[in-house]
Amino acid sequence: MPGPAPSPEGRSGSERGARRARRHDPDRKDRIVDATIRVIAEHGVAGTTHRLIAAAADVPxxxxTYHFSGLDDLRAxxxxxxxxxxxxxxxAHFExxxxxxxxxxxxxxxxHGNAGADSQDWAISYELYLAALRDPGLREVTESWMRTSRAVLERFVDPxxxxxxxxxxEGLVIHKTxxxxxxxxxxxxxxxxxxxGAAARV
Incomplete structure (x- = not known):
């Protein structure tokens, strides 16, 4: 017959420390969001699940469900x-x-992929575009992104x-990919x- 569970005093210091570290995890929400980005890159939006994200983030x-209202919230x-x-x-690339x-x-x-963004980064970007076609709420994200990109280019050419x-x-990256x-x-x-052409101001 198995004996009683060890009391807190009977556990090793490393076990108690691990439990305290697990409970005190102020970066957990950020880690989950970052894990979601990796899961989307690997599995796409359609293949992204709570279980895959939890495993990638190494969290229960x-x-x-504690930090996010649902999978849509987490993806957004x-x-x-x-x-x-x-x-x-x-x-930064144009500085x-x-x-x-x-x-x-x-x-x-x-x-050509020589500016810090790799194929995974672009894969997530296109997953975002596809998701935004079906979820108008995500178009705020895509519009902000495109507006920021154009603002950078407008330092050198007309709007x-x-x-x-x-x-x-965007189009040539798709073709190249x-x-x-x-x-x-x-x-x-x-x-x-x-x-x-001759439109550049530099």
Whole structure:
């Protein structure tokens, strides 16, 4: 017959410390949101579940319902955080641009994946776009993101050209991501050069 459970005094210090650390977890909510971003990148919106997120965040399943009103709330917060991070990286990428050629290179590098954003980042972005088609509430996130991107480009070109270049970036990244053979850097750069044309103020 098994004996009685050990009293708190009988547990080792490491066990008691682990339990205290588990209870005192001020970053848990943030960790769950970050885990949701990773799960969406790997499984897509359709495959994202509470259980997968809890496992990725290493938290009890009940933590998700404690911190979030539901899976839609959690996904929205994850998308918002991802968009904010991408916007910061996007703006930083153009900080050193001073000339027309530097602008063309910066946009080309962004499309070609040489600007800090990897395929996982873009996968989450397109999952957001697809989700926003079905959930109008997410369009606030996508609109804010696109507005921020255009504001960065408007430092170098007029608003109309900025909108066109922003759309070009998105479209070429999709083409490059889905291509079965590599898209030459030089070809992308020439497309960007023609799109920017003489509109650049640098």
């Amino acid at each position: 399943l009940g933590s998700l 917060q994850a998308f918002r955080r991802h968009a904010e991070r991408m916007s910061v990286a996007y703006a 050193g641009v001073r000339t027309h050629d530097q602008l063309v290179d910066a946009v080309t590098d962004l499309i 109309t050209t900025a909108r066109g270049v922003d759309a070009l970036i 889905l291509a079965t053979t590599p898209v030459p850097y030089a070809e992308i750069r020439e497309i960007v050069r023609r799109a920017v």
